[in-house]
Amino acid sequence: MIRKISLFTILSIVLINTCFGQQPLKLWYDKPAQVWEETLPLGNGRLGMMPDGGVASENIVLNDITLWSGAPQDANNYNAYKVLPQIRKLLDEGKNDEAQDLINKDFVCTGKGGGSVPFGCYQVLGNLSIKYKYNGADSTGSQFTNYERELSLNKAIAKSTFKVNGVTYTREYFTSFNNDISIIRLTADKPGQLSCSIGISRPEQGNVTLSDDELQLSGQLDNGIDGKGMQYLAHVKTKLQGGTMSLANNMLIIKNATEAIIYISAGTDFKGAAFKKNTEAILNAAVNTPYAVEKQKHVSNYQKLFNRVIVNLGNAGDIKETTDERLISFHKNPASDNGLPVLFYQYGRYLSICSTRVGLLPPNLQGLWANQIQTPWNGDYHLDINVQMNHWPLEVSNLSELNLPLVELIREMIPHGEKTAKAYYNADGWVAHVITNPWHFTEPGESASWGVTKAGSGWLCNNIWEHYTFTNDKKYLASIYPILRGSALFYNSILVKDPKTGWQVTSPSSSPENSFYLPNGKIASICMGATIDNQIIRELFNNVIAASKILGKDKAFRAQLSAKLKELPPPGVISKDGRIQEWLEDYKETEPKHRHVSHLYGLFPASLITPDATPELAEAAKKTLDVRGDDGPSWSIAYKILWWARLHDGDRAFKLYCQLMRPTLRNDINYGSGGGIYPNLLSAGPPFQIDGNFGAAAGIAEMLIQSHAGYIELIPAIPNEWKGTGEVTGLRARGNLTIDFKWKDGKVTDYHITSAQPRMVKVKINGVIKNIMALKV
Numbered sequence: 001m002i003r004k005i006s007l008f009t010i011l012s013i014v015l016i017n018t019c020f021g022q023q024p025l026k027l028w029y030d031k032p033a034q035v036w037e038e039t040l041p042l043g044n045g046r047l048g049m050m051p052d053g054g055v056a057s058e059n060i061v062l063n064d065i066t067l068w069s070g071a072p073q074d075a076n077n078y079n080a081y082k083v084l085p086q087i088r089k090l091l092d093e094g095k096n097d098e099a100q101d102l103i104n105k106d107f108v109c110t111g112k113g114g115g116s117v118p119f120g121c122y123q124v125l126g127n128l129s130i131k132y133k134y135n136g137a138d139s140t141g142s143q144f145t146n147y148e149r150e151l152s153l154n155k156a157i158a159k160s161t162f163k164v165n166g167v168t169y170t171r172e173y174f175t176s177f178n179n180d181i182s183i184i185r186l187t188a189d190k191p192g193q194l195s196c197s198i199g200i201s202r203p204e205q206g207n208v209t210l211s212d213d214e215l216q217l218s219g220q221l222d223n224g225i226d227g228k229g230m231q232y233l234a235h236v237k238t239k240l241q242g243g244t245m246s247l248a249n250n251m252l253i254i255k256n257a258t259e260a261i262i263y264i265s266a267g268t269d270f271k272g273a274a275f276k277k278n279t280e281a282i283l284n285a286a287v288n289t290p291y292a293v294e295k296q297k298h299v300s301n302y303q304k305l306f307n308r309v310i311v312n313l314g315n316a317g318d319i320k321e322t323t324d325e326r327l328i329s330f331h332k333n334p335a336s337d338n339g340l341p342v343l344f345y346q347y348g349r350y351l352s353i354c355s356t357r358v359g360l361l362p363p364n365l366q367g368l369w370a371n372q373i374q375t376p377w378n379g380d381y382h383l384d385i386n387v388q389m390n391h392w393p394l395e396v397s398n399l400s401e402l403n404l405p406l407v408e409l410i411r412e413m414i415p416h417g418e419k420t421a422k423a424y425y426n427a428d429g430w431v432a433h434v435i436t437n438p439w440h441f442t443e444p445g446e447s448a449s450w451g452v453t454k455a456g457s458g459w460l461c462n463n464i465w466e467h468y469t470f471t472n473d474k475k476y477l478a479s480i481y482p483i484l485r486g487s488a489l490f491y492n493s494i495l496v497k498d499p500k501t502g503w504q505v506t507s508p509s510s511s512p513e514n515s516f517y518l519p520n521g522k523i524a525s526i527c528m529g530a531t532i533d534n535q536i537i538r539e540l541f542n543n544v545i546a547a548s549k550i551l552g553k554d555k556a557f558r559a560q561l562s563a564k565l566k567e568l569p570p571p572g573v574i575s576k577d578g579r580i581q582e583w584l585e586d587y588k589e590t591e592p593k594h595r596h597v598s599h600l601y602g603l604f605p606a607s608l609i610t611p612d613a614t615p616e617l618a619e620a621a622k623k624t625l626d627v628r629g630d631d632g633p634s635w636s637i638a639y640k641i642l643w644w645a646r647l648h649d650g651d652r653a654f655k656l657y658c659q660l661m662r663p664t665l666r667n668d669i670n671y672g673s674g675g676g677i678y679p680n681l682l683s684a685g686p687p688f689q690i691d692g693n694f695g696a697a698a699g700i701a702e703m704l705i706q707s708h709a710g711y712i713e714l715i716p717a718i719p720n721e722w723k724g725t726g727e728v729t730g731l732r733a734r735g736n737l738t739i740d741f742k743w744k745d746g747k748v749t750d751y752h753i754t755s756a757q758p759r760m761v762k763v764k765i766n767g768v769i770k771n772i773m774a775l776k777v
Contacts, residue, residue, distance in 0.1 A: 023312070025346050027323040027681060028150035029053075032160075036061065036371045037665060037678035037688065038324075040151040040158045042182075044175040044302075045357025047266060048125075048368040049182045051173050053149040053160040055141040060128040060173075062182070062200075065361050065368040066270035067232055070120015071223035072439045075111030076423035083107060084425060087526075088507045092499055096524040099508060100448045103526060107424065107508075108451055109443035117224025120437055122379030124370050125266060126202040126217050126234060128184075133195040136165035151680075153343075153350045156302045157295070167193045175354070178297035179286040182264040191258045192242055198252040198262065200236050203373050208250045213237065214283075215252060233276055234266035235283045261291055270438065305353045308398040309730035311345060311704075313338035313722045324679040327663050334658045335721045341657065341700060347681050348697025349397050351690060361438055362406040363390050367690040369682075376669065376687050381409070381436045383456025384512035385596070389635060389691040391463050392605065392642070392698035395470040396705065398730050398738070403467045409438075410460050410483060417442040417457060421490050429490030432457040434512070449525045450513045454506070455598075458536035461487050462605050465543045472736040472756075474550065481547050485554065488544045491537045492564055498528055498584060504567040505529025505584060506537070512598045516587035529584035531599035534569040539606045541565050571608035572599070572617045579624040580617065593629045595636040595671060597643070600624060604642045607708040611648055618647060630656055631673035634683035638695025645702040645717040653703055654719035660696055707733035711762035711769055714741050714748050737761060737774055 033039045033052035039061065042049045048063030083106045090099035112119045134141045147162040158173040168189040175182045188194045198215070200208060205219040215236040223229030236252065238245055243257025254260050265283035267275040286294060317337025321329060330340045355367035364379045365386055381387040387406065394402050417430030420442040425431070432442040434453050445451020461484050468477045495504040511530040515523050541561040548558040572580040582589070582599040602608035603621050611618045625643060632640075637660045644653040664676030666686040675692065676684040683692025703717040705728070712733045715726075723746035731739050733753075741751035748765050755761070755774035763770055 023310075025153040025343055026150050027153075027343075027347070028148060029322045029324060029679070030147055030149075032058075032147070032149065033680075035665065037667065037682065037684075038680055040149070040173075040680055041351065041354065041367070041369045041682065042151075042156065042158055042173055042175045043354030043368050044156075044177050044180065045353070045355065046180065046360055046368075047175045047182050047264075048355070049173060049175050049264075050369055050371070051158060051160075051171075051184070053171070055144045055147070055162060055164070056132060058130045058132070060130070060184070061369070061371045062125040062128055062234065062264060062266065063368050063370060064125045064232065064266050064268055065355065065357075065363075066268045066438070067123055067125055067221070067230065068120045068270070068438050069123060069221040069223065069229055070118045070437065070439055071225055071229055073111050073118045073224070073441070074419070075109040075441070075443045076420055077106065077108070077110050078423045080107045080424040081422070081426040088496060091507050091526070091528050094519070096518055096526050097522045100524050100526040103448035103452055103508060107444065108446050108448065111443075112224070112446075117222050118439075119378065119380075119441060120224070120229075120439060121373070122364050122366070122370055122375045123221065123373050124202070124375075125232065126200055126206060128236065128262075128264060129199045129201065131197045134164045134167075135193055135195070138165060153346050154303070154306065155299045156306070156350070156354065157299070166190075169194070172295075174295070174298055176286070176294060176298040177301035178294055179282060179289060181282050181286040182266070183286065183291075183294065184262040184264075185291060186260045186262070188258055192256040194243065194257040194260060195255050196260070198236065198238070198254070199250060200234065210247045210250060213245065213247070215250065230268055230270060231275070232266065232268045233279050234264060235279055237263045237265075237283060237287060239263070239287060263287055302353065305399060306346075306349065309346075309349065310728070311342050312727045313342055314725045315339070316342075323681065324663070327661060327677060327679070327681070331658065331661055331663060334654070338722060340661070341722075344661070344681060345697050345700040348393055348693050349399060351693055352394060352397070352399055352402055352697075355690070356402040356405055358401055358404050360405055362387065362409055363690060365689055365691070369688075369690075376685075376689075378437070382434065383432055383436060383459060384434050384453055384598070385459075385639070386635065386689070386691045388459055388463055388605070389639070389695045389698070391694070393694055393701055395466055396701045396732050397697065398732050400467065400471055400732070403463065406460075407464050407467065407480065409436075410464060411480075413440045413442055414483065414486060416440040418486070425490075425494050427490050427493040429486040429488070429493065430457060431487075431490050432460070448510075449515065450510075452508060452526065453510045453512045455512065455530075455532050455536050455601075457487050458491060458533075458540050459601075461540050461543070462536070465547075466605070468547075469734045470732055470736065477547055478551055481551060481553075484540070484544050484547060485557070488540050488561060489557075491540065492561065495537075495564070501569070501584070502567075503529065503569045503584075504564060505569065506533040509533050511582050512596050514582065514594050514596055514598070515590045516583060517590060518587070523590055527583050527585070527587070529569060531569075531572065531580065531582055531584070532601045534584075535571055535599075535602040535606060535608055538565065538568050538571060539602075539608060541568075571602040571614065572620060574616065574620045577623070578620055579627060580620045592627060593631070593673070595632045597624065597628050597636075597639065600643055604639075604646045604702075610646070610709045612709055622647060622649075630659055632675060633670055633672075633685040633689070634660055634675035634677070634692030635685065635689055635695055637675050638683075638692050638699055641696060641699030642702055645699055646706070648717050650703055650717035650719040650722075653699060653717055654721060657696060657699065660692065701731065704728055705731050705733060705739060707735070707737075711764050712737070712739065712753070713764040714739070714751060715743055715746070716764075718743070718746060735761065738777070
């Protein structure tokens, strides 16, 4: 049946969208930040800046997404493959603990994987410090009034205003999407009332000098080899209206100005030997651009991405509350404020835009915002969920191109992954294990308990495949086909027959970061055919087969994979108690509430398990989640939102979202329950891990639209709290489709689907599947 959309309906939708527009979205506070977790993140995909808005003194944390210690290393054990037969023999005999001991002895990396160098660490660039002096009796500014501090998501600009001794002071901050520079504008509403000193520093390996009329911070990080690692340089220059500027004690001293614009141009020699020349050129270009022009172009360029999606869930709550107070109120009464989930979702999109730029590195565990030399977990790319989760909201949220930096990081890993495949498995193709970095580390980690999981490379292939499913870009598919093929080649060449079931499985295998009890009571992590391996391999083989057909190539390999698919375990094995087994054998868990639920990979991000196609596995997934529990670090809670959304339980997904939104200031290393959200709405593991923000944003989108099961479904998992009225424009569905829709009382009342080319599309509306014609954009 074809649903015909009238011209009147189309014009009505256009009019509604035009009138509705992008509503003001901001985080705001009535006091300066007291801790880093209260500061406001700014970024342009390369440079980051987090001001605390202090009155007497201010600290602004600076970042460059490419600033890493360490260096390329070859930590492969090229004799590891020789012990592989013995490891497999021990596993066949049920001696998993002995196999694990042998892996720890002869089957891990030879260098530092999770260590500091030469693996390396993402590091803070530095700290810009400003000390203010106020004219009058209160020269420190301690008696300030009318304080407000905000971050506009619509404009990617932070701002603070306050009064001291009758003078209104205003500060604006942005990392420009125009001239690629960080800018701070300080103003007083009365002439000559602005005086301050400006300095820049770094906790280590930083040298501050004065050059002409500017500050420079420079240095070289440790590479773990000869100490001569990555170089960096930051310039700090000011432009005044009124007053004077002088240099003293490695500080810029400003006296009696009315306005001061501070420019911070920074760069590293990561893929850029001319970084010194480039940072100077960027500085000069920005200084010679009028502030109003720079700001306007920054906003315009940023909004080309941000304004693609609009979400309205109705009932915006009390937006007069500061954001930290609003978070507390929401946690007490979630039904009172549907505006906070919208703000949080759009904040996720904001963070993606601000921490990702085509041609550079993808966002790491902290996006690009770090305030330490030794960033937690090295700020690296964890391949057993975290970097993948960082990218989950992009396609559906109309930020497709921001997936490309991850694609290129993977592409550059291949030669390293091929060496690792040979060294450990004597296998063809390429593999990556649990962690990687800009230096393309693919080796197993230092410990079998976590480091030998080899689902990482197959999981990455899911991300880059999804970019194709959303774009239908065959040229892109051709470019990634060697990556997909190489990963499939690896898994295909290492599969062995499980003596008990006859299925083809991986050996050794493990379920990320988890362990189990053996029948003899001992604890092990190493097994044969962990469920996540089985699911990833099944999905990957199917995707390579599909790609091969689309591209009209590789028929022989396609046939080989098709044959092997018949020998793989099913997407899930249901245990005696009705859950999906995490391992091929139904081992007793050492930690039933473990943060990872890796055996539900087939439910999300894969589509191997759906309520329609595999109802028994879907029910088993529900039982699995019930036993695992709803708590955990923020990223784990975010993942559970996505699973319950896929299971079409919007109320359970929303319950988890509310649990995620617990206010916290904890910053200790946490692997268990807790999670939470900091006052600046960044997610806490704790400590800060940005994957919780991105995972929850993806979860909200998944509650509103799904397109993985062969059709588009609108509001498939909408909770009761959002059923009243709502409207969405600009979300994306697989097949290169853009969707606008509205609902009332939990029923879709109108929708509009556009495509690059007119074509038939299958859509599920209010429980009924229809075929409609998608209109050409």
